[in-house]
Amino acid sequence: MQAIFSALGQAFRKSILALCLITLISTASALVLVQQPSYALTPEEKIDRAYEYSEATGLREEDRQKDYLEEVGKAQQVDSVDKVYQDTVKANQKEKSGFSIIEQAKGLIEKVTGKD
Structure with missing residues (x-):
């Protein structure tokens, strides 16, 4: 009887551990998918920010x-x-499609073979 309770206790602990790990992984993956804010500035904002440092930087x-x-x-x-x-x-x-080298060669071949 003691062995049965011991085996059930180990199985219960393993299932709790697996459940905790699954929860941790799903929470971490949900946080990774959150889009970070963009800190890109427009050209005017860049110039304004540069003027905050000094006039020379702004220029x-x-x-x-x-x-x-x-x-x-x-x-x-x-x-x-x-x-x-x-x-x-x-x-x-x-305009000059009739004067291509390939078409001239075809014309010469036709003249030589007598198909013309």
Whole structure:
């Protein structure tokens, strides 16, 4: 009888331990899934924050933002120029589709074989 109670006691302790571990793991995983707040600042907030340190820091931040915007503008211009170039190339290919090397070779082969 003593052995039965001992075995039941061990099984009860193991089940309580397993239940506690499952609760701990589920609680920890729920806390991990909580989204952390974003601390990203807008350009204006960055400039304001820089001015809080000193005027020179604020001026440098303004210059940095201005340079960034200029580079973004240049990149967009390059993209638009590249797109215009590709459109022009496609239009030229459509105009000169009869003059491609492959089609000229096909024409020569047809002339040589007498299918023309």
